[in-house]
Amino acid sequence: MEADILIxxxxxxxxxGNSTLIPSGCVAVHGEKIIYAGPMEHYNDRQAKRILDGRGMLTMPGLVNLHGHAPMTLFRGLADDLELADWLSNHIFPAETDHVNPEMVYWCSTLAAAEMILSGTTTTADGYFLETEVAHAFADAGLRAVVAQGIIDFPAPGVPDPKDNIEKAASFLDAWQGKNPLIKPALFAHSPYTCANTTLQKAKQLARRYNVQLYIHVAETEHEISMIQKPLGRTPIQHLQAxxxxxxxxxxVHCVWADGRDMEILAGQGSPVVLCPQSNLKLVSGMADLPLMLAKGVRVGLGTDGCASNNSLxxxxxxxxxxxxxxLHKLDPVAVPAKTILAMATTDGASISGFPGHAGVLAAGRPADIILLDVQQPHLAPFYTPDxxxxxxxxADVRTVIINGRPVLEQGRLLSININKTLDRVRTMAIAVQ
Ligand SMILES: [Zn+2]
Structure with missing residues (x-):
């Protein structure tokens, strides 16, 4: 079979996940799938519609960013160095009330898609409001994405009356289910402290009815623990279980304050966890005990969170x-090795995202989500291990990105996004925010 693309x-x-480097490898892609990935000497058919010279490049599966709020690129750097409650109540929620609309969501999500593709992310999971515009932006960018419509018991963009939040979420699922193989609709319940018990249960019922994922911020801060644990006598995770x-x-998402019992519940239910340590550091929410989570058998992926609390994707x-x-958290230099983190950001993340075919490994039959990095640079020499x-x-080392067999970045140039137009639109909107 002639390859469409041969690296x-x-x-x-x-x-x-296993760190084995193949010094002279090649990857052949046909349509949306990889048909070969391995040593070049074992691949005989050198004909292809397109050949990408991989010399000086490292080729690996694309990265998976499992948690973000793409439209919030507009609020990048708007209110730094604040406590979470102050940051949310006095800065982010008012800015959202004034500036979030469908046009803003589309262009700011396109900016997020550009930033993610340029830095090697091929799959993301997003949770926000007006997610139909996020879905359009990601579909246009060619990004593989779980796109989750937000549910919260407060007035939100596109859902002025919270009584409509489940109904609006259902129409979003109706509109996007099965529409585009790269866009997987889902639900995003904001948190156990911003959604009533009945809202959480209705959201889960809806997710089950449509067979989609439900994402939720949980056990993020000590404040949340006190708000739920004091009156209910159980942790936020035990609350969700109940x-x-x-x-x-x-x-x-987060599970910073999950204890050993919580982790056993998560492992027992098979519920994956997404850690966003930079967001937790910046807002000083605390730090999840990752070694304990892994020891308890919890599936763990990584995310950047929205770039208002990071500020990078x-x-x-x-x-x-x-x-x-x-x-540092464990005062143990061997607490979590680099290869575990690398697996979380690729193989494990791809598995949690739940797309068919599992893109986190380069192997025959897998979806062709591939990135090439320039490793001929001083800060990457010598290159002993993938650590x-x-x-x-x-x-910035990422030069080429292929998603589902389609090149979306080549030699550092975005192919699916008009970046100048996108920057122009977002900068114009930012003038109104200041
Ligand atoms: Zn978040």
Whole structure:
């Protein structure tokens, strides 16, 4: 079978979880799938519609950013260095009330898609409001994305009366289910302290009816623990368990304050966790005990969170911080090795995202979500092990990105997004925010 794209003579990292580098590898893509990934000497058919010279490049699966709020790129750097409650109540919620509309959501999500593609993210999971515009932006950008419509018991963009939040979410699922193979609709319940018990249960019922994932911020701050645990006598995660919310399709974001018992519940229910350590650091929410989570058998992925609380969507930065902060948190330099973090940001993240075919490994039959990094640079030399991807590489090293067999970035140039038009639109909107 003739390949559509053949990446030749590349330093190949097919499975980031096991660290084996193939010095002279090649990857062949036909349609949306990989048909070969391995040593070049074992691939005989050198004909292809397009050949990408992989010399000086490292080729690996694309990164998976499992938690974000893409439209919030408009609020990047708007209100830094504040406490979470002050940041949300006095800055972010008022800015959202005044400035979030469908046009804003489309262009700011396009900006987020550009930033993610440029820094090697091929799959993301988003949760916000007016998500139909996020879905359009990501579909136009060619990004693989779980797009989750927000549910909260407060007036929100596109849902002025919270009584309509479940109905609006259902229409979103109706509109996007099965529409585009790269866009997987889902639900995003904001948190156990902003959604009533009945809202959480209705959201989960809806998710089950449509067979989609439910994402939720949970156990993010000590304040949340006191708000729920004091009156109810159970932790936020035990609260979700008691409400019947937890199963393998409920993705729990943050879990900073999850204790050992909580982690056993999450592992028992198969509920994945997404950690966003940079956001937790910046808002001083605390730090999740990742080694304990992994020891308890919890599936864990990584996310950047919205870039108002990070302020970057670069998963290379997130990986670096994730590995180092766990060492400090546990006062143990071997607490979480780089390869575990790399697997969380690729293979494990792809599995949690739930797309068919599992894109987190480069192997025959897998979806062709591939990134190429320029490793001929001083900060990446010498290149002994893939640990360098966690501790020294950055999103700026990414040169080429292929998603589902389609090149969306080539030699550092975005192919699916008009970046000048996007920057222009977002900067114009930002003038009104200041
Ligand atoms: Zn978030």
């Amino acid at each position: 030749t003579d590349t330093l190949l990292l097919p499975d980031p 409400l019947g919310i937890l199963d393998a399709d409920t993705v729990c 670069d998963m290379f930065r997130e990986m670096d911080v994730s590995a180092k902060v766990q060492k 360098l991807l966690v501790y020294a590489a950055s999103g």
